[in-house]
Amino acid sequence: MKKANIFILIALFIFLLGSQVLKPLSGKIYAKQTLDPITGELKVQTHDPLSKFMWNFSKEITAKPISLEQIDHIVIDGPKINSGFPPGSFSSQLNIQNTGGNNFYCRKNNFLVDIDHEIKDRTLFIHADNSNMFGMNVNLENKTLKSISINGMAMRLFYEEADSSQRAFEILYANKKSQLTLEPIYYREEAQTIKNMNLSLSEESTFKFNNVIVKKIEAKLDNSMMDISEVERIDSLQADLKGLSHIRGTKKAKNNKAFVQVSGNLDYFNKHSEI
Numbered sequence: 268m269k270k271a272n273i274f275i276l277i278a279l280f281i282f283l284l285g286s287q288v289l290k291p292l293s294g295k296i297y298a299k300q301t302l303d304p305i306t307g308e309l310k311v312q313t314h315d316p317l318s319k320f321m322w323n324f325s326k327e328i329t330a331k332p333i334s335l336e337q338i339d340h341i342v343i344d345g346p347k348i349n350s351g352f353p354p355g356s357f358s359s360q361l362n363i364q365n366t367g368g369n370n371f372y373c374r375k376n377n378f379l380v381d382i383d384h385e386i387k388d389r390t391l392f393i394h395a396d397n398s399n400m401f402g403m404n405v406n407l408e409n410k411t412l413k414s415i416s417i418n419g420m421a422m423r424l425f426y427e428e429a430d431s432s433q434r435a436f437e438i439l440y441a442n443k444k445s446q447l448t449l450e451p452i453y454y455r456e457e458a459q460t461i462k463n464m465n466l467s468l469s470e471e472s473t474f475k476f477n478n479v480i481v482k483k484i485e486a487k488l489d490n491s492m493m494d495i496s497e498v499e500r501i502d503s504l505q506a507d508l509k510g511l512s513h514i515r516g517t518k519k520a521k522n523n524k525a526f527v528q529v530s531g532n533l534d535y536f537n538k539h540s541e542i
Contacts, residue, residue, distance in 0.1 A: 335369040365433060366408055468487070470490065476497065486514075496519060501525045503525065
């Protein structure tokens with residue numbers, strides 16, 4: 268065997284070792300989790316043997332999901348002003364999907380945990396603080412929320428739409444310097460498609476689309492910023508701007524034949540239109 272072939276085989280072995288062994292050794296458990304809508308049981312589909320082994324030694328589930336059957340709005344509040352954490356500094360992730368019943372639950376170290384919350388007038392208020400670093404899950408199998416509001420949070424959003432025309436929520440609000448990034452669900456290999464996104468951003472909040480396909484975006488921005496420069500493809504964007512608001516990536520979207528309509532106070536937007 269030639270030395271060149273030996274080197275190729277060694278390089279291939281190192282690559283496979285890194286992707287299949289060393290990556291799981293980072294301590295993360297790579298798995299998809301869904302709740303059985305009838306029993307409330309958490310079902311787990313692991314992605315590699317080591318993740319399966321680690322999952323089997325995880326702590327048992329002690330908390331119960333919060334029913335969304337009588338809920339129209341979800342409000343997620345970040346740290347309080349006197350907590351020592353400025354708005355937007357608290358980091359978490361929010362998974363929204365049209366499966367697993369109609370419920371809300373939180374995960375920490377891959378098991379369910381209780382979270383400070385209250386329900387008032389068909390609104391679920393989630394109170395996050397600096398001691399809770401978890402992933403939040405919103406399951407909506409046959410229900411559409413009227414709104415989801417995120418206040419003072421830095422969040423990665425994962426949104427998986429069902430094949431039907433049902434939407435998980437009518438509008439998503441980002442307030443109080445929230446920093447949100449919508450990303451593909453990590454176990455997908457192909458580009459993820461989202462049919463509609465209706466957004467309202469205020470109080471110096473930001474919303475970024477990262478490597479997803481979006482059919483239609485409707486947005487209202489008040490002293491905030493939206494970034495579509497890393498979107499895989501966008502078909503239509505309609506946005507209304509107030510104050511020092513801006514949208515990055517509109518030139519790229521137009522070059523890709525997207526319909527882009529921006530209205531409102533465009534002074535700041537026009538000064539930065541090349542960004």
